[in-house]
Amino acid sequence: MSALGNFAGGFVTVVAVTAGAFFFLAGTAGLLRFPDPLTRLHALTKADNLGLGLIVLGLLPRATGWLDGLKLIAVWLLAQLVGATVTQIIARVARRDGGTA
Amino acid sequence: MAEFLLIAAGFVLAMVALGLARVLRGPTDADRIMAAQLLGSGGIAALLLLASATGVSSAIDVALTLALLAAFAAAAFVRATARPESGDDGRAGGQ
Amino acid sequence: MTVGFAFDAGLAVLVLGVAVWTIAARAAFAAVVGFVTFGLLLALVWVRLAAVDVALTEAAIGSGVTGAVLIGAAARLRPTEAASAAERPGAAMRLAAGALSVLVALALAALVLFPPDPAPTLAPQAALHLAALDVGNPVTAVLLAYRAVDTLLEKVVLLLALLGVWSLAPDRFWGGAAVPAVRPDSGGALVFLARVLPPVGIVVGVYILWVGAIAPGGAFQGGAILAAMWILSMMTGLTGAPEIGRLPLRLLLVAGPAAFLLVGLAGFAVADGFLSYPAAIAKSLIIAIEAALTLSIAVILGLLVAGPPSREPRHRDAGHRPAGHGEAGR
Numbered sequence: 001m002s003a004l005g006n007f008a009g010g011f012v013t014v015v016a017v018t019a020g021a022f023f024f025l026a027g028t029a030g031l032l033r034f035p036d037p038l039t040r041l042h043a044l045t046k047a048d049n050l051g052l053g054l055i056v057l058g059l060l061p062r063a064t065g066w067l068d069g070l071k072l073i074a075v076w077l078l079a080q081l082v083g084a085t086v087t088q089i090i091a092r093v094a095r096r097d098g099g100t101a
Numbered sequence: 102m103a104e105f106l107l108i109a110a111g112f113v114l115a116m117v118a119l120g121l122a123r124v125l126r127g128p129t130d131a132d133r134i135m136a137a138q139l140l141g142s143g144g145i146a147a148l149l150l151l152a153s154a155t156g157v158s159s160a161i162d163v164a165l166t167l168a169l170l171a172a173f174a175a176a177a178f179v180r181a182t183a184r185p186e187s188g189d190d191g192r193a194g195g196q
Numbered sequence: 197m198t199v200g201f202a203f204d205a206g207l208a209v210l211v212l213g214v215a216v217w218t219i220a221a222r223a224a225f226a227a228v229v230g231f232v233t234f235g236l237l238l239a240l241v242w243v244r245l246a247a248v249d250v251a252l253t254e255a256a257i258g259s260g261v262t263g264a265v266l267i268g269a270a271a272r273l274r275p276t277e278a279a280s281a282a283e284r285p286g287a288a289m290r291l292a293a294g295a296l297s298v299l300v301a302l303a304l305a306a307l308v309l310f311p312p313d314p315a316p317t318l319a320p321q322a323a324l325h326l327a328a329l330d331v332g333n334p335v336t337a338v339l340l341a342y343r344a345v346d347t348l349l350e351k352v353v354l355l356l357a358l359l360g361v362w363s364l365a366p367d368r369f370w371g372g373a374a375v376p377a378v379r380p381d382s383g384g385a386l387v388f389l390a391r392v393l394p395p396v397g398i399v400v401g402v403y404i405l406w407v408g409a410i411a412p413g414g415a416f417q418g419g420a421i422l423a424a425m426w427i428l429s430m431m432t433g434l435t436g437a438p439e440i441g442r443l444p445l446r447l448l449l450v451a452g453p454a455a456f457l458l459v460g461l462a463g464f465a466v467a468d469g470f471l472s473y474p475a476a477i478a479k480s481l482i483i484a485i486e487a488a489l490t491l492s493i494a495v496i497l498g499l500l501v502a503g504p505p506s507r508e509p510r511h512r513d514a515g516h517r518p519a520g521h522g523e524a525g526r
Contacts, residue, residue, distance in 0.1 A: 010102060013102065013106075014102075014105065017105070017106065017109050017150070018109075020109075020146070021109050021112050021113060024112070024113050024116045024143070024146070025112075025116060027116070027120075028116040028117075028119050028120045031119075031120045031123055031124070031135075031139070032119060032120070032123050037129050037131040037132055037135075040123075040124075040132070040135065041131070041135060044120070044135055044138060044139060047116070047139075047142060047143070048138065048141075048142040051113075051142065051146060052142050052145060052146050055109075055113075055146050055149060055150065056149065059106075059149055059150070059153045062102075062153045063153075064156075064158060068158050068161060071161045071162075071165065072149065072161065074165065075145060075149065075161065075164050075165050075168060078165070078168045078169070078396060079141065079142060079145055079168050081392065082141065082168055082169075082171070082172040082389070082393070083138065083141070083142065085172075085385050085388055085389045085392070086137070086138050086141075086172055086175045086176075086389070087138070088385035089134075089175065089176070089179050089384075089385045089386050089389070090131050090134050090135060090138065090175070090179070091131075092384070092385065093130055093131045093134060093179055093182060094129065094131035097129050097130055097131060104199050107199045107200060107203055108199055110203060111199070111202060111203040111206055114203070114206060114207060114210065114240075115206065117210070118206075118210045118213070121210075121214065121233065125214075125217055125226075125229065125230060125233070127226070130225075133225070133226060133229045134229075136229055136233050137229075137232065137233075140233055140236050140237070144236055144237070144239075144240060147240060148240065148243065151240075151243060151244070157243065157246070157248065159248045159411050159412045159413075160243050160248060160251075162248070162252065162403075162404060162407070162411070162412065162413065163239060163243055163248060163251045163252055163255060163412075165400055166252055166255045166256055166400070166404070166417070166421060167236060167239065167255050169393065169396070169397050169400060169421060169424065169425075170236070170255050170256060170259065170260040170421075170424060171236065172389065172393060173260055173264075173393075173424045173425075173427070173428055174232050174236075174259070174260060174263055176386060176389055176390070176428055176431070176432070177263060177264050177267050177427075177431065178225075178228075178229060178267070179386060180267075180386075180431050180432070181225055181228070181267045181270065181271055182225065
């Protein structure tokens with residue numbers, strides 16, 4: 001029973017972390033290839049949102065104790081909040097600079 | 102499993118390196134400020150993976166601190182690029 | 197070549213690359229972005245070196261608060277940047293600086309790669325007495341118990357640094373408040389961030405302080421996080437910088453070192469000497485001192501970033517000329 005649980009947890013971890021790493025790859029590829037700051041910012045937020053979220057999901061089965069799991073989720077929520085707000089701020093700076101270019 | 106997580110952390114770090122090469126180059130201010138955002142999410146991901154791979158669970162606290170400080174750094178960068186004459190932080194039009 | 201080694205090598209190359217970029221950057225703003233990036237990456241390095249306390253300090257102070265100080269300095273120097281760029285040191289000076297840096301790096305590398313055998317360490321002795329103190333984190337034990345006098349002096353040095361910053365103000369501004377160099381806007385996503393982040397930051401800061409007794413953390417890191425949240429509110433205009441002449445502010449500033457000093461002097465009466473803790477209440481004393489220190493450190497760091505007062509104080513005795521809004525910013 002516990003071996004099955006371990007196997008299932010390991011499976012979730014590998015799949016989720018791989019998917020998260022893939023989104024980091026996609027985000028970085030966009031960051032490198034897109035032509036202007038706003039589209040680059042868009043690519044960056046995909047890595048941020050999906051990449052980090054999937055990685056946290058993958059690490060939850062391995063958390064040692066409920067406090068660690070809670071901290072993982074707290075880090076993810078904080079990163080979401082901060083990421084969304086900072087993206088808005090950067091976008092406004094980009095629009096201000098682009099508009100006057 | 103620990104090796105897999107370590108490889109994943111290294112991969113994320115490689116992505117951060119590639120991204121940094123792009124955003125630190127610029128040319129606009131917004132590009133450079135994105136370095137803080139990129140380092141924030143990438144660094145947090147790498148730290149969480151490291152914490153799980155090596156069993157150093159206090160690295161999660163470092164990730165928490167990194168999240169706060171990356172946001173703070175981004176805000177400071179935005180303030181640094183605000184035009185002093187208008188006091189405009191990039192706010193496009195009225196609020 | 198194990199995975200761990202490959203990871204560390206990649207991280208080292210990345211850190212070096214960012215360092216080189218920071219030095220090569222032309223504009224001050226670009227260099228500061230590079231510096232903060234370098235600091236955040238360095239926190240990762242410290243985690244890999246199993247020094248998580250240092251990693252926390254690096255992330256909070258080394259790149260966060262120091263980055264804010266550098267940005268403030270770069271902003272104040274922007275009008276003169278063109279002139280100062282023309283005065284770069286000559287090739288001979290830069291070559292000498294480079295040679296000195298390489299020499300120091302080689303010496304450090306030699307010390308780390310070829311340590312004397314057996315390598316000198318006090319770790320076993322440090323671990324020996326942890327149980328008596330009932331403290332789980334050896335770094336906290338060293339900072340607050342074994343070498344407490346060093347920590348006390350460091351906090352006094354912080355206060356002196358703040359006095360140094362204050363002394364940059366003209367006489368007529370003494371006792372006033374610092375005004376941000378760029379007028380903050382009153383709306384937008386930045387203010388939203390400054391409203392939402394500080395409550396979270398305060399919880400995290402207090403948590404880091406609290407957990408410092410048994411795991412990496414402590415007063416310095418917690419205080420730096422609290423300071424960063426306060427600086428965020430100040431730079432977006434949600435709160436103004438406090439007037440440095442106010443008594444409550446000054447009491448907060450000295451609360452930490454004063455508490456530390458009081459406990460130290462009390463050691464003469466109830467224990468073996470200066471800064472010696474009675475065994476029964478050692479842990480409570482350490483926590484109490486750390487709490488007071490966190491408060492003081494947060495206020496000191498916040499004021500360091502806010503800068504010297506640039507406005508006349510509003511609360512003056514009768515008989516002086518009325519305080520005006522003065523030259524807001526320069």
